[in-house]
Amino acid sequence: NEEDLYAGIEHRQSDEVYQCLKLVSRPGCEKIVRYAFEYARVNGRKRVTCMTKDNIMKLTDGLFHQVFNEIAKEYPDIASDHMIIDIGAARLATRPETFDVIVTLNLYGDIISDIVAEVTGSVGLGGSANIGDHCAMFEAVHGSAPDISGQGIANPSGLLLAAVMMLVHIGQGEVAEKIHNAWLATLEDGVHTGDIYHEKVSELKVGTDAFAQAVIDRLGRVPQRFAPVAYAGGSPIAVAGRVSTLHPSRKELTGVDVFLHWRGRPDVLGPQLAALDGDGLTLSMVTNRGVKVYPDGLPETFCTDHWRCRFQAPPGKTVTRAQVLSLLMRVGNADLDFVKTEHLYTFDGQTGFSLGQGQ
Incomplete structure (x- = not known):
């Protein structure tokens, strides 16, 4: 999350x-x-x-x-x-x-x-879990369902099965097994809430409270047609402390993507930006919504008012943050509205950024 x-x-x-x-x-x-x-x-x-x-x-x-x-x-x-x-x-x-x-x-x-x-059968059947290193939280997968709140028609299965997941998580597998099997027996007996009720397979259409009571009445039973569940006991699954520690990479700055808010055509913007080359940084491409539009862009590409302008050092060369700041000063002095920047890094010689579509 x-x-x-x-x-x-x-x-x-x-x-x-x-x-x-x-x-x-x-x-x-x-x-x-x-x-x-x-x-x-x-x-x-x-x-x-x-x-x-x-x-x-x-x-x-x-x-x-x-x-x-x-x-x-x-x-x-x-x-x-x-x-x-x-x-x-x-x-x-x-x-x-x-x-x-x-x-x-x-x-x-x-x-x-x-x-x-x-x-x-229904989103109302799903339970969910949010499991962290120090705590866990369980809920129905559908959330609060405010559109049917207070009407007594909600399927409580999602919340019930979330509770089953919680019991398994804390090591009470036998209790979870008893509840889950009673729930399965209720379903195969045809006791169904409105979201899963069907005339050809259901025996009784019930609301929230009646369905919950039907599960309670079947505690201790196991389903006959559905496969019964069986849960192991034991401690919660723990993965904390098992995350690998990576050595610091050789991180090198090789350029910068400058994002502009600008209205116009790429064949106008491109040369204007290319005129700002210098101090070790050269315009390599301009994209709009990820698609390369300069140089050699396709004229039919639809463009919005948001442009990514990639300036890079020559192959094998690196730049400093001071050089990037100098470039941004030139962009600002050209009255171009830059709204975001992203540094282009290599990590142990591997490129840490994506290419433009068509690059």
Whole structure:
């Protein structure tokens, strides 16, 4: 909840363009990926599937995929594979039985958890957990559902199964097993809330309180058609303190992306910026919404009022922050409104920034 687009860092930068920063850290990736493999091992699962969009977001989602591959090697008893998130979500909707444990970034996980809940019958069935190093919080996956609050018609299954997850987390597997099996027995007896009620399979349509009472009445029973659940006891899965410590990289500044709020054509802006070259920095490209428009851009590219202008040192050369500041002074003196900058670094000689589309 603290990374990916859920970091919630957003800015309006021009009349037409807003941005949201996607932050992905190696420690964050390591913790959630390791938790997924530990969860699979504790619960007798056979495979962990990683889902990302690293064919597009090669650095952020690429890091998540890279960490997944690294950690998967530590669990030879568990199979692992990777899918691009869009086809993965589609397969979840049509062939959910082909998956076991899935680990992914926050936004994707938020979306596909609702997909799989709906595939089972209703988003009201899904429980969720937020598990940190020092505490954990459990809730229904759908949140507060204010549109049906106080009407007595909500399906309490999501909250109930979140409580089951909590009991398993704190080592009370036997209690969780008893409640979960009673819930399954209630469903197979055809006692259903309105969101999953169907004339052909349901026996009784009930509200929130009646469904909860039906589960209570079946405590101690196990389902006959559904597979009964069985939970192991034990301590919560712990991954704190198991994050790798990386050596500091050789970090070198090789250029800067200057973002401008400007109205006009790229063939006008490009030469104006190129005239600001100097002090070891040269304009290498201008992009609009990520697409290269100067030099040699395509004239049909639709442009907004937000431009990324990349200035770089010659290959093999580095620049100083003072040189970047000098460039920004020249940009400002040219009456160009720069709204953001991003330094272009290499780390141990590896490029730490993406190329422009068409570059």
